[in-house]
Amino acid sequence: MEKEKVSVIPDTESPSGRYAKQPHFTPIAIALGYILISAAWIVSSDSAFHIFSDDPSLMQRYQTWKGLGFVLVSGFLLFLALRYWERRFKLAFEWMERSESSFRGMFENNPSPMWIYRLDTLAIVRVNRAMQGQFGYSESEFLQMSVRDLRPPEAQAELDIILGDDQTGGKVFFNHFTYTRKNGERFFGQGSSYPMLYRGKPCRLAMIVDITERVRTEQALAEETARLYEAHRIARLGDFSMTDTKGELMASPEFRRLLDVSDEEPLTGANLPDYFVEPDRSRLREAWSLMEAGVPLNCSLTRIGDRGSLKHIQLRAECRRLEDGSLMIAGTLMDVTDQQRLLKQVVERESRFTEMAAHVPEVFWIYDHQQQEALYISLAFEKIWEQPLTSTTDTWIHWHDSIHPDDRHDVKMNLETCIRKKQSQEVIYRIRLQNGDQRWVRDRIYPIKGDADQLLRIVGVTADITEDRRQQDLLYRAAHFDTLTGLPNRNLFYQRLTQQCQDSKQHGSPFALLFIDLDRFKNVNDSLGHSAGDELLRQLADRLQNIIDRRGFIARLGGDEFAVLAARGSDQVELNDLADTIMQTLTRPFSVHDHVSYLTVSIGIACFPRDGEDAESLLKNADMAMYIAKNRGRNHFEFFDANKVQASPERLRLESEMHQALERHEFDLFFQGQFDLRDETLVAAECLLRWHHPGRGLVSPANFIPLLEETGLILPVGDWVLQEACRVRRAWLDRGLQDISLSVNISASQINQAGLVDKLEGYLREYDLPPGTIELELTESSIMHEPARAGALIDRLRAIGVSIAVDDFGTGYSSLAYLKRFAPDVLKIDKSFIDDITTDNRDLDIVSGIIQLAHTLDSRVVAEGVETREQLNCLKDRGCDLVQGFLLARPASRAEFEQRLMPAKREPAPPHKQTH
Numbered sequence: 001m002e003k004e005k006v007s008v009i010p011d012t013e014s015p016s017g018r019y020a021k022q023p024h025f026t027p028i029a030i031a032l033g034y035i036l037i038s039a040a041w042i043v044s045s046d047s048a049f050h051i052f053s054d055d056p057s058l059m060q061r062y063q064t065w066k067g068l069g070f071v072l073v074s075g076f077l078l079f080l081a082l083r084y085w086e087r088r089f090k091l092a093f094e095w096m097e098r099s100e101s102s103f104r105g106m107f108e109n110n111p112s113p114m115w116i117y118r119l120d121t122l123a124i125v126r127v128n129r130a131m132q133g134q135f136g137y138s139e140s141e142f143l144q145m146s147v148r149d150l151r152p153p154e155a156q157a158e159l160d161i162i163l164g165d166d167q168t169g170g171k172v173f174f175n176h177f178t179y180t181r182k183n184g185e186r187f188f189g190q191g192s193s194y195p196m197l198y199r200g201k202p203c204r205l206a207m208i209v210d211i212t213e214r215v216r217t218e219q220a221l222a223e224e225t226a227r228l229y230e231a232h233r234i235a236r237l238g239d240f241s242m243t244d245t246k247g248e249l250m251a252s253p254e255f256r257r258l259l260d261v262s263d264e265e266p267l268t269g270a271n272l273p274d275y276f277v278e279p280d281r282s283r284l285r286e287a288w289s290l291m292e293a294g295v296p297l298n299c300s301l302t303r304i305g306d307r308g309s310l311k312h313i314q315l316r317a318e319c320r321r322l323e324d325g326s327l328m329i330a331g332t333l334m335d336v337t338d339q340q341r342l343l344k345q346v347v348e349r350e351s352r353f354t355e356m357a358a359h360v361p362e363v364f365w366i367y368d369h370q371q372q373e374a375l376y377i378s379l380a381f382e383k384i385w386e387q388p389l390t391s392t393t394d395t396w397i398h399w400h401d402s403i404h405p406d407d408r409h410d411v412k413m414n415l416e417t418c419i420r421k422k423q424s425q426e427v428i429y430r431i432r433l434q435n436g437d438q439r440w441v442r443d444r445i446y447p448i449k450g451d452a453d454q455l456l457r458i459v460g461v462t463a464d465i466t467e468d469r470r471q472q473d474l475l476y477r478a479a480h481f482d483t484l485t486g487l488p489n490r491n492l493f494y495q496r497l498t499q500q501c502q503d504s505k506q507h508g509s510p511f512a513l514l515f516i517d518l519d520r521f522k523n524v525n526d527s528l529g530h531s532a533g534d535e536l537l538r539q540l541a542d543r544l545q546n547i548i549d550r551r552g553f554i555a556r557l558g559g560d561e562f563a564v565l566a567a568r569g570s571d572q573v574e575l576n577d578l579a580d581t582i583m584q585t586l587t588r589p590f591s592v593h594d595h596v597s598y599l600t601v602s603i604g605i606a607c608f609p610r611d612g613e614d615a616e617s618l619l620k621n622a623d624m625a626m627y628i629a630k631n632r633g634r635n636h637f638e639f640f641d642a643n644k645v646q647a648s649p650e651r652l653r654l655e656s657e658m659h660q661a662l663e664r665h666e667f668d669l670f671f672q673g674q675f676d677l678r679d680e681t682l683v684a685a686e687c688l689l690r691w692h693h694p695g696r697g698l699v700s701p702a703n704f705i706p707l708l709e710e711t712g713l714i715l716p717v718g719d720w721v722l723q724e725a726c727r728v729r730r731a732w733l734d735r736g737l738q739d740i741s742l743s744v745n746i747s748a749s750q751i752n753q754a755g756l757v758d759k760l761e762g763y764l765r766e767y768d769l770p771p772g773t774i775e776l777e778l779t780e781s782s783i784m785h786e787p788a789r790a791g792a793l794i795d796r797l798r799a800i801g802v803s804i805a806v807d808d809f810g811t812g813y814s815s816l817a818y819l820k821r822f823a824p825d826v827l828k829i830d831k832s833f834i835d836d837i838t839t840d841n842r843d844l845d846i847v848s849g850i851i852q853l854a855h856t857l858d859s860r861v862v863a864e865g866v867e868t869r870e871q872l873n874c875l876k877d878r879g880c881d882l883v884q885g886f887l888l889a890r891p892a893s894r895a896e897f898e899q900r901l902m903p904a905k906r907e908p909a910p911p912h913k914q915t916h
Contacts, residue, residue: 114207136182187212236335363462404430471849485541493555497615515604515622518560519634579637602629603637671897673889730767737901743775748782771801831865
């Protein structure tokens with residue numbers, strides 16, 4: 001805003017201009033002239049008359065004529081003056097009318113908004129049409145407003161400054177002022193104001209020009225410049241220009257900052273190399289001198305920063321000749337320190353990835369789904385496929401061609417699913433090597449997606465799982481097949497029988513179950529030894545397989561018991577014929593270890609659905625029918641008949657005595673130690689139930705445990721065993737004996753018993769036992785009978801501090817799924833797998849697989865039935881954790897077992913406070 005005094009310059013058309021060289025007769029001048037002339041006339045005329053005459057009469061007439069002459073002369077002069085002023089007034093009036101008309105036309109028709117406002121009240125007294133169009137107010141609305149109403153509230157202070165300048169008079173200029181329209185819109189204006197009289201009042205005439213677009217353009221340009229500079233600052237990019245290679249550089253602030261050069265310090269093409277270290281300095285001077293020849297400059301340079309750190313700079317420059325013939329050199333300087341560091345990290349990571357990919361046995365690969373080709377395949381491909389990694393395309397073709405034909409569809413669908421759903425997938429398939437061998441591999445593939453969720457590529461990991469499949473097959477065979485005879489075991493038979501019951505219910509097709517038991521097989525073991533008995537069982541299994549062939553499904557249920565599922569639709573005549581054939585074939589002599597042995601068998605037959613509609617009922621009734629056949633003198637077969645089923649007197653007597661045994665306190669606990677294989681120290685013990693019969697002595701558990709199960713006595717007896725184990729464990733703590741855990745076997749009936757956890761928790765609380773003191777052993781079959789119930793039970797048991805062990809592992813379901821779900825603390829390998837691990841590689845592989853599997857699940861492994869030092873050493877080499885067997889400890893009574901616990905030196909635990 002600037003101010004200027006206004007000087008009035010007369011218009012050449014004005015009255016004052018036209019008569020500028022004529023005298024100006026003002027009223028005062030006329031009056032003074034008239035007085036002077038009148039006085040001079042009176043004085044001079046009287047003096048002149050006295051010269052000529054002193055006659056009084058003549059003097060009187062002379063005075064009369066002199067007065068008349070004066071009146072005539074003065075009247076004439078007054079006429080001339082009035083005539084003169086009349087003409088001047090008329091000319092002035094005409095000039096004023098022309099000026100007013102000219103001002104009105106210029107004011108109203110001016111394209112710029114104009115207004116007049118009073119200096120004392122700031123009220124707007126006149127506006128032109130452009131003003132009304134610019135602000136949107138009508139003339140009547142303007143006349144009710146002041147100049148303050150044209151400005152927004154925040155611009156009032158700025159307006160006060162202008163109004164202060166207005167009071168001093170003169171012309172005032174103002175720029176970039178903000179105004180507000182009637183509709184609330186704001187715009188920028190530039191203008192000036194002039195002092196004037198309007199209707200006799202001091203006013204000012206103001207006019208403005210809308211410069212909103214120019215201001216916005218300037219603001220946008222300023223913002224763009226600021227953004228560009230900020231971008232240069234963020235990108236650490238400085239620019240420069242110069243006229244020759246040795247002249248002064250016109251450098252941006254960022255250019256100087258990158259070189260740590262102040263604004264006062266001169267920068268020239270000659271001293272620019274001095275800011276870098278050798279050998280970059282010399283290299284830059286050489287390249288700089290070639291620029292005038294038109295060679296562009298692009299080099300990486302290094303300088304030492306202000307704190308001694310290295311700073312990497314990328315310099316680019318070009319030289320061109322302008323139209324006037326002069327040289328123009330322009331270029332940029334960029335700080336690439338971070339990029340160099342990141343590049344170094346990328347190179348290091350790439351090197352580490354290459355090293356990892358070269359040694360990791362899995363194949364890493366990247367697949368372009370659009371081009372349908374592999375972008376990368378790691379070197380592990382050569383080890384698994386046993387062929388060189390020649391080229392990506394060839395390798396991908398070899399990969400596809402090597403897939404087993406039966407698996408190619410699954411692999412293709414797996415990849416297409418990943419592409420379509422953009423979800424991770426997994427597939428297991430076989431590949432064929434060039435030498436004809438076959439391997440199993442597992443593909444895990446993952447989609448890589450962009451920000452817009454589009455699929456960019458597929459990455460995958462392929463692992464050789466041939467050995468895992470072999471181990472799984474071994475575990476499956478261990479779980480579902482008898483290791484001695486190779487026949488399906490009880491677990492697989494029970495599954496097959498259950499499935500056949502369901503199928504037969506659906507299709508209405510009957511079938512039969514044959515339960516086969518060898519007569520007096522114990523005599524063979526006693527007379528010829530267990531190895532001879534095993535050989536006899538193997539030969540018997542071979543004969544049964546030859547007999548059955550496609551006529552049914554045969555399995556070894558355990559010991560000397562076998563079962564056959566006859567083909568569906570077999571009638572009683574066909575079943576009679578099958579049973580006769582079995583007996584006749586098995587009664588032929590067997591040659592075992594240079595001895596001839598003879599066997600007879602008893603067979604019980606149960607038919608579906610007459611004798612049962614589920615697997616358990618059919619097995620039970622076939623067993624009863626077999627028992628009837630034995631009572632007939634053995635070497636017979638019998639169909640189940642409910643009217644013929646009667647318990648033997650011996651069995652009934654034993655059953656009756658067993659009911660009284662719990663009341664008479666005839667049951668007792670024995671203990672068999674479990675030893676840590678690292679140093680063969682005693683760390684745990686298994687509780688074994690024994691029956692001290694008053695007349696029979698110690699009754700074999702094989703004789704009374706099944707009866708406990710059948711009669712339901714297993715529940716009260718099982719509760720007694722749990723409580724007794726807790727009581728004994730408390731007593732050992734009170735006596736300060738060695739701190740070991742006790743494991744207790746739990747039957748399937750107990751698992752299904754309501755309140756088992758509550759009872760055990762009550763015993764633990766009653767005897768104040770710490771967590772981990774008691775371990776429960778569950779069989780695989782008992783867990784899998786009702787997996788959901790068993791899972792909930794195991795979770796509750798762990799919650800009260802009880803460990804879980806799976807007993808006789810490998811003889812039941814041995815399902816990897818249930819192992820993953822239940823994650824037992826301990827796996828106990830059944831004795832049948834331990835017996836021949838020093839002579840049978842299959843048993844050794846199975847045991848190794850179980851140990852490896854258990855450790856994968858963070859479970860400990862206990863090997864049962866270890867009877868030789870060779871077996872123990874073999875288990876130690878395979879990483880087994882604990883052993884249990886006759887080699888280190890036989891089952892012992894409580895008093896005998898406590899002697900083993902005596903050497904432990906420890907502070908006695910605080911005495912247990914009895915709560916009852």
